[in-house]
Amino acid sequence: MSETTAHDAVDFAPPSELEEMELYHAKTWIGKYVWSQDAKVIAIQYGITAIGIGLVALVLSVIMRLQLGFPHSFSFIDPSNYLQFVTMHGMIMVVYLLTALFLGGFGNYLIPLMVGARDMVFPYLNMISYWVYLAAVLILVASFFVPGGATGAGWTLYPPQAISPGTPGVGGGIILMLLSLAVFIVGFTMGGLNYVVTVLQARTRGMSLMRLPLTVWGIFIATILALLAFPALLVSAIMMLLDLLIGTSFFMPAMVSLGEQTAYDGGTPLLFQHLFWFFGHPEVYIVALPAFGIVSDLLSTHARKAIFGYRMMVWAIVAIGGLSFIVWAHHMYVSGMNPYFGFFFATTTLIIAVPTALKVYNWVLTLWRGNIRLNVPMLFAIGFVFTFINGGLTGLFLGNVTVDLPLSDTYFVIAHFHMVMAVSPVLVIFGAIYHWYPKITGRMFDEGLGKIHFWMTFLGTYAIYYPMHYLGLEGLPRRYFAYGDTAFMSESSQDLNAAISIAAIIVALAQLFFLYNMVVSLWRGKKADDNPWEATTLEWQTADTPPKHGNFGPELPAVYRWAYDYGVPGAADDYIPQNVPPKDVKKA
């Protein structure tokens, strides 16, 4: 019995039952860095592609804000392309940036390292999954350049407008959008198989499920959600394509379009909404759960304190994942569906707030009496807690049917979902990139620039989205190109829109600090140790930094304790890595 009182440390790691997997070591530069089967390289490929297309979407949002803040001041923005920008900004950010970056980027890099594996279990399939994702991105970008341009149907692509004349991009634009989504789903199914099977079967000796860091739990459950929810998007995309291309009437009712009776009959747009939101709600948890997992690890490491209530955190992630499939119609309260459905879905929506709130309490309790180091990753992690509480609380308003009726399709909804999806998870992404930057690149970033980036982003996004709630309460509708003179909207709402736009431009420009820091530190950054944050998880215990192909050198680590042995009484250091057996712990 050791004298340090650690959570579950044992001197025993069971022998391995399976042979180690044989990795394919490429010989050429192209084989190593382009057609790479190394999950770490694939992760960086996903990351760069996702951030690249994300920057395109950021520019689109700035253009939108220019129009909203200073209407009719820019001749290159008209009602038609405004809607195209709205649609593409939304679709890119939700699917092609956030989902791809969390699952494809962070998942690929961190899962093998954190579970103690040499690579993903299907490296060839992993490689293919990236190139399929890239193809999906290119198809989407192509939609800007076809006649008619990109679709302007809103990221929710509701029929009948999405495929009816009058909506921008009703020719090639919507076809390429739907095709791109289908290709994306195929690619993510390939990736998802990898992540799930690796977490289940490729863990190293002693790495039981309850010793996994919460980052892995978050990405793992999110992957299961993605595998089950994306088919709903595929179904709706295929059916909408058939409606458009061969004239079926799955979603298209009998209607008059541009003065002429169409050939459609009998379809219902409501069917599309059910299918779309059956995907759409789990999708937001696919984005949120990895963020929850990562932020738990960031808070714990930089507060030098075990995550409060690890088991509850795991079960909360599982519960949120399961419940996320039965709340979808809270996006449809105003659709004209059976009102009793609204009652049911409002109830389930409020229920899902319970495990989510539990996680928030546990994050705060992790910080309580921790030995907090306010470095850049920690600032972003704490920023997440603030903004997520804010955004989550407004979700409670929207989850109730009667309160949602006047707020639906207003800026209140936009403020809510940006807070919980654009601000909070993006703060986690930044925190995570700063946190793992030394491991990925072998260099430290510039701390000062990082802090400037944090404060401008954190305070700036509050300046954008907090006032936006008031615009929504006033009734300002979303997806409108301009507002004109309307009695119910005060004059000051236009001033507020202008202020929000200025804040948005400043925040967008502030990201240049981040990009500069990340790129320049590759050459000018101080060389990093293997474990600069003194963290316990396995990715920090590699033989080399950055880790080579095969991750851990000649011998895989064996795990003797959970991922949160910080501040263990009796130990000399304030952390004990997972692969240190109790007999090797330095006593105080």
Added chain:
Amino acid sequence: MTITLVFLALLMGVVVWWLVKQTINITPWVADAATESVREEGVRSPFTTKPLSNKKLALGVFLAVATSLFALFISAYSMRMEYPDWRPLTEPSLLWMNTGILVLSSVFLQWAWNGAKRGELQTVWRGVAVGGAFSIAFIVGQMAAWDQLASSGFFSMGNPANGFFYLLTGVHALHLIGGLIALSRTVSRLWRHEDMESIELGVELCAVYWHYLLVIWLILFGLLLTT
């Protein structure tokens, strides 16, 4: 949607049950229990207790995804059926023959798998070749059925059941074509005389996938016939 929700509820029930079994009794804070609590806890085969091969687990996960897809299509079909303009479709009788062909291809792949388990390469070759040939015949038969339906004037989209017919059979056929691609990789392993273990695994995975697609086809066919 109820169909999909029931399927998902069952699936999640299985997932949560498994997770609970692996984790709920673990009491790492109790001194002697700590050693017991450390198990690899990977998914194990229910038949042998060895860890399940990664490719088998991946197929299982993929089948769950495909089931989700088909359940959603069936849900959409059922929801659309409620509307007053629904006219039941008379399916071409060719579909009965196609069903028989698909059953035969499953039978031959099962035969190939049994042969692989006994190490009889000849059987494996024959089974895979005939099974593959019947699968191609099925797809050709489906295209002929499409043709028949289209030429008797059912391509006009006046009846929503038409659209669903093409959609459901088309998605099923696409999955079968994907399976044929996988089968061709097994054939190439046979051709290159690779070791029996990897051949057996390849044939097993294909056979399971074929049986799955047969079950899905029977469900879809039954749905199309009765509505």
